[in-house]
Amino acid sequence: MTDDDADSTSDGTPGEPLRYDQARWTEDADTYEPLLAEKTLDTVDVDSPLPDELTRETLELPALAEPELARHYTRLSAMNYGVESGPVPLGSCTMKHNPAFIEDVAATPAGLVHPDRVGETVQGTLELLYRLQDYLGRIGGMDAVTLQPPAGAAGEFTGIRIARAFHRADGDERSEVLIPDSAHGTNFASAAMAGYDVVTLPSGEDGRVDLDALEAALSGETAALMLTNPNTLGLFERDIRDIAEMVHDVGGLLYYDGANLNALLGRARPGDMGFDVMHYNVHKTFATPHGGGGPGAGPVGVTDDLARFLPDPHVRKTDGRYERYTPEGTIGKVHGYEGNWLVLVKAFAYIARLGDAGLADASAKAVLNANYLAERIDYEVPFGPFHHEFVASAGETDAADVAKRMLDYGVHPPTTKWPEIVDEALMTEPTESESKRTLDQLTAAFDAARGDDEAARADAPERTAARRIDQVAAARNPRLSWQALEDV
Amino acid sequence: MTAHGSPYVPHTDAEIEAMLSAVGAADETALFDIPEGVRFDGEFEIPARSEQAVRALVEGTLSGNDDLVEFLGRGHHDHYVPSMVEHLADRSEFLTSYTQYQPEVAQGFLQALFEYQSLLVELTGLEVANCSMYDAASALGEAATLAARVRAASGDRVLVPAHLQAGRRRTLENYVAGHDVTVESYPMTDGNADVDALDAMVDEETLLVYAETPTVRGAIEERLAAIGEVADRANALFAVGSDPVALSVLRPPADVGADVVVGDAAALGVPTAYGFGIGLFACREAFLRQVPGRLVGAAADDSGRRAYTLTLQTREQHIRRERATSNICTNQAWVALRVAMHAAWLGPDGLVDLANDCVTEARELAARVDDVSGVRAPVHDRHHFREFPARTDRPASAVAADLRAAGHAVHVVGDHEIQICATGTTADERDAFVAALEEAAR
Numbered sequence: 026m027t028d029d030d031a032d033s034t035s036d037g038t039p040g041e042p043l044r045y046d047q048a049r050w051t052e053d054a055d056t057y058e059p060l061l062a063e064k065t066l067d068t069v070d071v072d073s074p075l076p077d078e079l080t081r082e083t084l085e086l087p088a089l090a091e092p093e094l095a096r097h098y099t100r101l102s103a104m105n106y107g108v109e110s111g112p113v114p115l116g117s118c119t120m121k122h123n124p125a126f127i128e129d130v131a132a133t134p135a136g137l138v139h140p141d142r143v144g145e146t147v148q149g150t151l152e153l154l155y156r157l158q159d160y161l162g163r164i165g166g167m168d169a170v171t172l173q174p175p176a177g178a179a180g181e182f183t184g185i186r187i188a189r190a191f192h193r194a195d196g197d198e199r200s201e202v203l204i205p206d207s208a209h210g211t212n213f214a215s216a217a218m219a220g221y222d223v224v225t226l227p228s229g230e231d232g233r234v235d236l237d238a239l240e241a242a243l244s245g246e247t248a249a250l251m252l253t254n255p256n257t258l259g260l261f262e263r264d265i266r267d268i269a270e271m272v273h274d275v276g277g278l279l280y281y282d283g284a285n286l287n288a289l290l291g292r293a294r295p296g297d298m299g300f301d302v303m304h305y306n307v308h309k310t311f312a313t314p315h316g317g318g319g320p321g322a323g324p325v326g327v328t329d330d331l332a333r334f335l336p337d338p339h340v341r342k343t344d345g346r347y348e349r350y351t352p353e354g355t356i357g358k359v360h361g362y363e364g365n366w367l368v369l370v371k372a373f374a375y376i377a378r379l380g381d382a383g384l385a386d387a388s389a390k391a392v393l394n395a396n397y398l399a400e401r402i403d404y405e406v407p408f409g410p411f412h413h414e415f416v417a418s419a420g421e422t423d424a425a426d427v428a429k430r431m432l433d434y435g436v437h438p439p440t441t442k443w444p445e446i447v448d449e450a451l452m453t454e455p456t457e458s459e460s461k462r463t464l465d466q467l468t469a470a471f472d473a474a475r476g477d478d479e480a481a482r483a484d485a486p487e488r489t490a491a492r493r494i495d496q497v498a499a500a501r502n503p504r505l506s507w508q509a510l511e512d513v
Numbered sequence: 514m515t516a517h518g519s520p521y522v523p524h525t526d527a528e529i530e531a532m533l534s535a536v537g538a539a540d541e542t543a544l545f546d547i548p549e550g551v552r553f554d555g556e557f558e559i560p561a562r563s564e565q566a567v568r569a570l571v572e573g574t575l576s577g578n579d580d581l582v583e584f585l586g587r588g589h590h591d592h593y594v595p596s597m598v599e600h601l602a603d604r605s606e607f608l609t610s611y612t613q614y615q616p617e618v619a620q621g622f623l624q625a626l627f628e629y630q631s632l633l634v635e636l637t638g639l640e641v642a643n644c645s646m647y648d649a650a651s652a653l654g655e656a657a658t659l660a661a662r663v664r665a666a667s668g669d670r671v672l673v674p675a676h677l678q679a680g681r682r683r684t685l686e687n688y689v690a691g692h693d694v695t696v697e698s699y700p701m702t703d704g705n706a707d708v709d710a711l712d713a714m715v716d717e718e719t720l721l722v723y724a725e726t727p728t729v730r731g732a733i734e735e736r737l738a739a740i741g742e743v744a745d746r747a748n749a750l751f752a753v754g755s756d757p758v759a760l761s762v763l764r765p766p767a768d769v770g771a772d773v774v775v776g777d778a779a780a781l782g783v784p785t786a787y788g789f790g791i792g793l794f795a796c797r798e799a800f801l802r803q804v805p806g807r808l809v810g811a812a813a814d815d816s817g818r819r820a821y822t823l824t825l826q827t828r829e830q831h832i833r834r835e836r837a838t839s840n841i842c843t844n845q846a847w848v849a850l851r852v853a854m855h856a857a858w859l860g861p862d863g864l865v866d867l868a869n870d871c872v873t874e875a876r877e878l879a880a881r882v883d884d885v886s887g888v889r890a891p892v893h894d895r896h897h898f899r900e901f902p903a904r905t906d907r908p909a910s911a912v913a914a915d916l917r918a919a920g921h922a923v924h925v926v927g928d929h930e931i932q933i934c935a936t937g938t939t940a941d942e943r944d945a946f947v948a949a950l951e952e953a954a955r
Contacts, residue, residue, distance in 0.1 A: 047618060049620075057818055057819050057820075058620075058621075058624065060624070060627070060628060060631075061628055061857055062628075062631065067860065067861050067862075068861075069861040069862055069865060071761075071762055071865055072865075073762045073865070073868070073869055073872065074869060074872045074873055074876070075733065075762065075763075075872055075896055076896075078764075079733060079735065079763060079764060079896070080762050080763060080764060081762065081763065081764050081765055081768075084635070084761055084762075084861045084864065084865060085635060085861065086632065086635055086856070086857075086860065086861040086864070087857060087860065087861075088860035088861055088862065089857065089860065091595075091597055091858065094597065094601075094854070094857055094858060095597060095601065097857075098601040098604075098625070098854060099601065099604070100621070101607075101620075101621035101622070101624055101625055102601070102604040102606040102607050102621050103606065103621065104620040104621035104624075105606040105607060105610055105618070105619055105620065105621030105622045106606065106610060106615075106618035106619060107605050107606045107607065107608065107609035107610035107611075108605075108609040108610070109605035109606070109609050110605075110606060110609075113610075113611055115611055115614075118611060120611055121521070122521050123608070123609050124521060124564075126564045126567070126568065128603060128608075129568065130567065130568055130571050132599075133571055133572055133575050135572070135575035135576055135578050135580075136571075136575045136578070136786075136787070137784050137785055137786050137787075138578055138583070138785065138787055139583045139585040139589060139591075139785050139787070139922070140589060140787050140788035141585050141587060141589070141924055142581070142583070142585070142922055143917075145579075146578065146579040146581055146917060146922065147578050147579070148577040148578065148579075149574050149575040149576060149577030149578040150575065150578055150787060152574050152577055153571065153574050153575065156574070160557070160559060163557040163558070163559065164557055166553070175647040175648065175651070175845075176647060176841070176842065176843040176844070177842065177843055178830070178840040178841055178842045178843065179647065179651070179840075179841075181840065182687075182840055186687060186690070209831075209842075210829075210830040210831040210832070210833075210834050210837070210842075211830050211831075211840050211842050213830070213834035213835040213837075214830035214833075214834060214835055214837040214839065214840035215840040216835065217691070217835035217836070217837075217840075218658070218688070218691050218839070218840050219690075219691045220690065220691025220692065220693075221691070223834075223835040260546075261545075261546045261547055263546065263548050265548075265551060266548070266550055266551060289547075291553065291557070292545050292547060292552065292553055293545075293547050293551050293552055293553050294553050297551055297553060298551045306843075308843060312521070314608045314609050314847070315609065315610065315611050315612070315843075316607070316608055316610075316845075316846055316847025316848075316850075317607055317608075317610045317611070317612065317613065317619070317622040317626075317846040317847055317850065318611070318612040318613070318622075318644070318807065318843065318844055318846030318847075319645070319843040319844040319845045319846045319847065319848075320647075320789075320791075320843070320844075320845045320846075320847060320848060321843040323843075337683070356687060357683045357684075357686055357687050358650070358679075358680050358683040358684045358687065359651075359684060359687055360647060360648060360650060360651070360680070360684060360788070361588065361589075361648045361649055361650030361651075361678065361680035361681050361684055361777075361788060361790065362589065362648075362680055362787065362788020362789075362790075363787065363788055364788070365647075365789055366786050366787035366788060366789045367783075367786050367789050368789075370571065373571070374567050374568075374571060376559060377559070377562055377567045377570060377571075378520070378561070378562055378563075378564060378567050379518075379519055379520075379521075379559075379561060380557075380559045380560045380561030380562065381556050381557050381558070381559050381560075381561070382518035382519075382561055383518045383519040383520065383521075383561050384519075384557070384559070385518060386518030386519040386522055387518075387519045387521070387522065389518075389541040389542075389544075390519070390522045390524060390541075392541070392544045392545065393524075393529070393532055393533070393536075393541055393544060394532075396536045396538070396544055397532040397535055397536055400535055400536045401535070410544070410546045412544075412545070412546070428615065429615075429617070432615060432617055432618055437611075437615060437618065438615060440614075443831075457519065457521070457522050458521060458522070458523070459523070460523040460524060460528070461524065461528040461531065461532055484815070486617045486618075489617040489618050489620075490617065490618065490620040490621070491616065491617045491620050491814040491818065491820035491821075492617065492814040492815040492816045492818070492820075493617065493814060493815045494616050494617060494812050494813070494814050494815075494820045494822045495812060495813060495814075495815075496616075496812065496822055496824065498812060498813070499810045499811070499812035499822050499824045500810070500824050500825050500826075500827075503801065503808070503810050503824055503825060504810055504811040505627075505630055505634075505640075505641055505642070505808055505809065505810050505811075505824075506627070506630050506631040506634040506640075506641075506642070507627070507628070507631040508631060508634050508635070508640075509640070509811075510811055
């Protein structure tokens with residue numbers, strides 16, 4: 026697929042960028058890999074043991090044999106780019122290598138049990154959950170961890186519901202959650218879903234929390250401040266202890282968004298910084314595959330003061346046996362059962378494989394890689410010093426066009442045009458998985474994409490399964506199923 | 514293990530030196546801009562292990578689970594998953610890819626999600642389906658918040674059936690708590706909704722009426738259209754909960770007036786996995802701009818060829834922030850891929866056959882259970898799908914405990930009620946189960 030003639034010399038000089046051709050379906054110039062429905066669509070009469078008034082008359086779906094389906098999905102996979110295709114340096118997404126063996130661990134047959142089993146008959150499952158709770162608690166410096174939230178945003182929602190329960194237990198009704206303007210969009214949405222007004226904090230000139238702005242925003246209405254550290258610019262909030270004290274002085278809680286935890290493993294822990302509640306993105310930090318958008322898991326860690334509000338059930342160990350119990354002040358449930366088991370097992374396997382030394386090394390190399398790449402690319406990279414990610418500026422050039430051109434050079438581009446405090450932002454997180462050679466190729470792709478003439482960028486990408494897609498037109502005329510296409 | 518600690522880090526010592534030199538750092542520690550007061554100098558005390566040792570650790574730990582044959586369902590169902598699904602879904606181009614924010618290199622996954630949406634459109638009869646919520650419980654929660662957004666009049670009541678899986682009800686309560694919406698149960702009569710009682714409860718303050726088919730007790734809801742009319746008279750939204758197997762034979766919910774369909778689509782695509790699921794979410798086109806989660810649309814690329822892209826993203830948190838339709842970002846996309854693959858593997862005939870088996874096998878097992886002395890089944894005079902409750906003369910917990918001792922797991926759903934699920938994965942175990950029940954029920 027790739028024309029691997031890039032020459033990364035021993036002194037680190039980037040060679041020519043890779044050329045990349047993604048598979049595409051080219052039986053003739055006007056066609057594409059057909060939809061299943063275009064290959065065959067069968068209408069079957071539904072004959073059922075149920076009374077006719079309860080049943081449908083027909084069902085119309087594709088009817089294909091396994092060989093045809095195998096080829097269909099294999100072709101589709103060839104028209105898709107994952108971490109095993111090449112680097113995916115999306116900022117705040119932590120697209121690191123997903124070890125193959127964790128898939129086999131998750132498939133362990135003895136773990137594929139029904140959640141309604143009584144606890145005495147699923148001691149193995151409860152023990153594994155308990156051990157993962159314990160591992161995550163140690164890594165984050167938290168006293169208790171729930172594994173129930175099925176994604177990072179669900180973890181945020183859980184954490185903010187816990188904050189609300191904590192305040193209400195003291196008869197203290199608060200109305201606001203404070204969030205820096207550079208925070209992930211989910212923070213704002215989760216706080217609003219939990220019933221709070223969102224107060225946005227402007228970043229300071231150094232890209233970090235502006236203590237004066239924070240002081241002005243804090244009040245008896247402040248339920249929590251949500252922060253990620255390092256922040257989305259890759260900067261450590263050096264004043265975190267002061268921030269924690271200021272928030273705690275008005276009776277608020279400090280919430281840690283774990284999206285950027287991969288920067289800190291073994292170097293610093295949210296619990297030690299004064300955070301009261303945090304979520305972990307195991308599909309980022311702990312290498313469970315992103316699966317094209319999910320599933321993830323968003324465990325939530327809390328201090329002792331908040332443990333009684335955790336979701337129901339929680340797992341504990343009593344007299345050598347593992348049991349589920351209901352925390353006395355529980356917020357209730359945030360998932361129908363006990364979370365995304367298949368993802369949690371993979372995270373456990375990853376942590377157990379790496380241990381202390383491996384986890385710390387992962388962060389060290391993630392930070393080394395980000396700093397090296399920031400140094401190499403011919404872009405302005407404001408602020409610093411960086412940890413696991415940085416935000417480069419494409420300056421006068423459209424960052425989205427740069428990103429599309431990078432696709433032609435065999436790499437997935439960074440997150441574009443966000444955060445907005447950097448002009449034409451390219452938010453870049455290479456992770457520890459990339460070698461120096463790959464980082465040099467990434468550098469070449471960054472520089473070539475920006476160095477190309479504007480027409481080349483506007484035409485990009487040209488070597489991918491699809492050329493540039495008109496998203497505005499797609500939104501103006503939404504066609505969301507094959508039933509809505511005229512030509513199926 | 515490399516000299517560096519993580520087995521998944523490719524750097525050589527020489528490269529590390531060159532990189533440190535390039536950035537002007539003496540060593541890796543110097544790269545961390547962490548004030549002394551918050552540095553962590555301790556240990557997690559988590560040992561590193563070989564891959565083989567981790568597999569042995571997890572297998573050893575999970576061997577602590579009793580090996581029981583599970584006649585369990587209540588919203589989390591086990592159907593045989595064909596090998597093709599595992600092998601093709603595990604292709605790393607799918608498994609290790611990110612959300613399709615660069616659609617030009619993600620056409621494969623986008624098309625698969627588009628096909629998943631199309632499958633749900635066919636099954637529900639509604640025009641719009643998203644690419645997934647976390648599970649049935651969160652999908653129900655999202656249906657309620659959607660109702661709060663789209664309903665013209667204000668209101669604060671959500672009405673749900675008394676027969677509802679506890680996790681769904683309690684997750685729903687959390688989803689609406691921030692909106693000052695309350696959740697109330699309407700009664701059931703012989704396993705179906707008591708429509709008259711529901712009618713008396715519904716008022717102008719009602720945002721949403723929810724009904725399930727099959728219910729958590731396995732009964733097919735026979736009066737969905739009447740429930741929909743009750744909701745309609747109060748200008749409330751009507752949401753139906755179901756799953757893709759049941760919907761392969763049941764009347765499409767759109768035909769009985771459903772505005773929204775939710776449920777767990779993981780009856781297909783994944784085995785029983787401790788409650789791991791995927792929330793299906795479909796609704797009428799009128800609510801398109803209020804839909805939670807991601808949507809894939811057909812589009813054209815610059816050369817005029819058909820292409821796919823995430824669309825209508827201005828509903829979502831990364832753009833709309835606190836005014837987004839939902840906070841969801843990471844979803845269950847890879848599970849959606851698996852559901853679509855499984856459904857395609859079955860095809861329409863296979864789906865109908867599987868659904869019909871869910872009716873006949875539950876009926877046949879109920880008849881056999883009913884023949885057991887001390888047990889009557891099914892409790893409700895209804896059509897059942899996959900599962901049914903049974904009344905026991907002995908206390909249900911004692912019956913279930915004796916069944917466990919004989920290697921079988923059932924639900925306890927009342928003082929004298931157990932619930933039994935009969936999907937094809939336990940077909941070979943039913944004789945032994947009935948024999949064990951004869952002992953346990955006595």
